[in-house]
Amino acid sequence: MKFLIVDDNKFNLFIMTKLIAEIVEDSHIDTAQTVDSAYQYFLTNDYDLVITDGDLNNNITGPMFARLMLNKKPDQMIAGWTDCTTKKEEFSHVFKLARSSENQCMVWQKDINEVSLHHILAPHTLGMRPRSHMTQDSVLSTCST
Numbered sequence: 001m002k003f004l005i006v007d008d009n010k011f012n013l014f015i016m017t018k019l020i021a022e023i024v025e026d027s028h029i030d031t032a033q034t035v036d037s038a039y040q041y042f043l044t045n046d047y048d049l050v051i052t053d054g055d056l057n058n059n060i061t062g063p064m065f066a067r068l069m070l071n072k073k074p075d076q077m078i079a080g081w082t083d084c085t086t087k088k089e090e091f092s093h094v095f096k097l098a099r100s101s102e103n104q105c106m107v108w109q110k111d112i113n114e115v116s117l118h119h120i121l122a123p124h125t126l127g128m129r130p131r132s133h134m135t136q137d138s139v140l141s142t143c144s145t
Contacts, residue, residue, distance in 0.1 A: 001028075006051065006065065008056050063087060066091060067097075080106070083109055
């Protein structure tokens with residue numbers, strides 16, 4: 001499964017990359033700290049899932065970036081990744097306008113653990129690692145900036 005993770009915070013990128021690598025066998029993960037580099041990756045690659053932060057500290061927000069991606073590739077699976085209530089609402093609005101299904105576009109909390117991520121990704125991939133090593137306590141928190 002191929003992923004693009006977009007976040008201006010290096011720590012958040014590191015944590016999400018580690019979580020996905022732990023859960024999805026043979027995953028390929030690209031990361032970007034800017035919308036410009038993320039959009040170049042997006043245009044030149046086909047991703048199974050793009051995970052984007054809600055506040056990218058640029059002239060464009062995560063929901064705006066999601067809309068841009070859906071305009072270009074309407075079937076793209078996207079996860080908005082934020083704790084901000086306003087950004088969650090903006091992501092939901094963008095996804096509704098694009099008529100995206102819940103399985104195609106979703107909004108995740110910044111605090112996410114292996115078990116939660118496993119449940120989220122399970123319907124979308126067969127290359128999942130067994131959950132035997134995961135417990136509800138295996139939480140890796142990220143900081144939102």
